[in-house]
Amino acid sequence: MLLKSGEKGLVFMEDLHEIERTPQVIAAEILAIKTQARKILLTSAIEVGRRLVEAKEKIPYGEWLQWLEESVGYSYRTAANLVRLYEAYGKKQENPANLQAYANLSYSQALVLLGIPESERESFLLELDIDNMSVRQLEKAVKERKEAIQKYEQAKAEEEKLKNSLIEQEQKLASLQQERDLLKKKAELLSRSQAEAEEKATRLTLRLKSMEQDTNTQALARMNKDLYAAYQRLQANKVAFIYEQIERNLKDFFREIKDLCAKDPETYEVYREKMIKLLTDGLTEKL
Numbered sequence: 001m002l003l004k005s006g007e008k009g010l011v012f013m014e015d016l017h018e019i020e021r022t023p024q025v026i027a028a029e030i031l032a033i034k035t036q037a038r039k040i041l042l043t044s045a046i047e048v049g050r051r052l053v054e055a056k057e058k059i060p061y062g063e064w065l066q067w068l069e070e071s072v073g074y075s076y077r078t079a080a081n082l083v084r085l086y087e088a089y090g091k092k093q094e095n096p097a098n099l100q101a102y103a104n105l106s107y108s109q110a111l112v113l114l115g116i117p118e119s120e121r122e123s124f125l126l127e128l129d130i131d132n133m134s135v136r137q138l139e140k141a142v143k144e145r146k147e148a149i150q151k152y153e154q155a156k157a158e159e160e161k162l163k164n165s166l167i168e169q170e171q172k173l174a175s176l177q178q179e180r181d182l183l184k185k186k187a188e189l190l191s192r193s194q195a196e197a198e199e200k201a202t203r204l205t206l207r208l209k210s211m212e213q214d215t216n217t218q219a220l221a222r223m224n225k226d227l228y229a230a231y232q233r234l235q236a237n238k239v240a241f242i243y244e245q246i247e248r249n250l251k252d253f254f255r256e257i258k259d260l261c262a263k264d265p266e267t268y269e270v271y272r273e274k275m276i277k278l279l280t281d282g283l284t285e286k287l
Contacts, residue, residue, distance in 0.1 A: 038106040042085070045107050049086025052079055084114055108135040115142045
């Protein structure tokens with residue numbers, strides 16, 4: 001028997017004489033049957049998924065699980081996997097050009113590959129030797145890819161976090177530098193104001209001392225003026241006192257000499273001449 005791939009699947013042809021039935025030939029036939037069976041199984045699963053989607057639209061709400069169990073003998077999980085296969089590979093099956101990368105997938109392999117985003121699934125698949133990989137090996141490859149992506153995303157997130165932290169630190173540094181410059185300007189203004197205040201205080205101190213000196217001078221002048229006035233008043237009082245004494249003494253002299261004129265004319269004449277001379281000398285002397 002010779003296997004030939006046709007439009008409807010495997011076609012068995014009788015050819016007992018042309019090819020020797022060696023173990024290698026038999027193994028090749030078995031592998032071909034396995035490959036074709038995998039294709040048929042995946043294609044069938046996709047078509048079942050297509051019809052499950054169609055059926056679900058027609059079944060009343062709440063009766064879906066019962067219908068699956070009673071009508072087709074599927075659990076919810078099995079039906080969900082079949083629908084996922086249809087949604088992932090159904091359109092590609094309609095276009096053979098898009099199905100080339102998935103041609104040799106088994107049902108289980110196709111399910112495992114659903115863990116890869118659709119936009120990356122085909123390129124990921126082309127990197128693998130899918131014909132010689134078991135389902136477990138494919139699961140490991142998908143897991144390792146997810147872990148690698150997760151690590152990459154974590155590293156990228158950490159990098160972004162570090163970048164944001166660096167930007168934040170730079171902003172804080174810029175803010176601190178701006179604050180430092182502002183404080184520096186304030187310090188300069190304060191220093192300048194302090195210098196101006198000290199200069200003003202010095203001027204005020206000198207002015208105060210000058211005013212104090214002026215005040216002391218004025219007070220001293222007033223005091224000297226007052227002392228001079230008091231001295232003048234004292235002198236005037238003294239002159240007045242002496243004048244009063246002279247006046248009294250003259251009155252007494254004139255009274256006594258008048259009496260002396262009758263009693264002792266000679267003595268009277270002597271003292272009269274002396275008084276005249278005294279008064280004349282006193283009146284002619286510059287005061």
